[in-house]
Amino acid sequence: MPVANRAREGFLHGREPAESSRVNAVVAGVLLIVATVASLISGRFLAPVTDSSSLGDAAAQQGQVATGVLLVFIAALAAPGIAVALYPVLRRFGEGLSLGAVAFRVMEGVFYALGVMVLLSLSTLSGAFVDAGSPPDQHFTTLSQTMLAQYHWLVDVGLLFAFSLGGLLYYLVFYRSRLIPRWLSAWGIGGVMLLMIAAVLLIFGVITPLSPGQIVLAAPIGVQEMVLAVWLIVKGFDRSVLARQ
Template identity: 30%
Template sequence: MTIRKTSARVVGALFVTATAAGVVSAVLLGPGDQASTPASAGALMVLIMAVAIAMIPPVLFPILKEHNEALALGYVVARTLEVVLVLPATVGPLMSLSGAPDDIVRIVTGTYDVWGHPGSMVFFCLGAAILNVLLFRSGLVPRWISGWALIAVLPYLADAGLVMFGALAPFSAIHSVLVIPLALNEMVLAGWLLTRGFAVTTAGAGYKRR
């Protein structure tokens, strides 16, 4: 197995891990008692998600920089900022477990819900856009996958803005409708990387079947 194919499989596995942990954390950290066992487990899931997200750019960077190093660096920065904004989701439950006053816990969790969560979504969208522009231009994966992502990122970004400014609840049905297309695309990309890997390309070349 080549290093390139191994990298593709690692990235695919990390995408699946991050998404699975994110879904579980959203369920466990829904409205409820921040000192509860589910909330604490949800905080752990957020940590797992953040670690998986943080590992994706270093694995992808050597491959992406062959096609555009500036955009590859931009992807690293966007996903790093996403992780920074996601990590505070672990703080509220941990503060509750440590016996912090409820008023302080509510302020921390409320601030994260209003700004941290949608802010991380914005940088997730920026990272997804950069990654899929690179994938589309390079042909590392079939262009229908990256093209789908570039379209799906728009409702996801709209959702982040609506949540940030209080026009939409983060656990509403509309929220799910807006984010599912990009989330599904990421799982399709992960499945492709796990089973087929990256195409062998040169700068400006399209996807080639192997």
């Protein structure tokens, strides 16, 4: 069969050339690093809003909070981008699971954005509190505590579930297809299951956000995704598996 006809047939059947799959792997790996680093670093910048005991601290550290918000928006864009970058390759091995992974990671991005909008509102409330002379009025305190609770429900429960379900779906495709080593896929499946357990424990109040318990349960998937990112950038997908499709 002429080369042109083979290429045309591969295109009609949705078969990506090896070079294209390599690009998808590198993009997904880079986005994994960007999303993880941006999310972790943002926590330090957002501390005047999320961890402060004084409502006025956010107003005093507006530049720092703004940097944290920018980092969260970067994570919100990078997280869905991971599943989108993987989709053209993974759909050949499980289109339904791959599409579901995209949907849940888009939801993850939405939870990121909703959470940061709550923090921006809380920052505005902090400014109003300072402008009012930091009155000993419990209404400010009650409102700030309510908004902070909303943030934690969005990010520490909703976002964790969306991330975990999205990750679980594409790790299942990885495991079935052997596009990456099965030990790495199994590690991912186990890691997201532990993260879902953390979300359930948060709902029932067994652990608290950013407590040692949550960190221990989140650590395996955090490390795994960095290993996966390096693997995708350096090794890419198994070419022998791609060749059989």
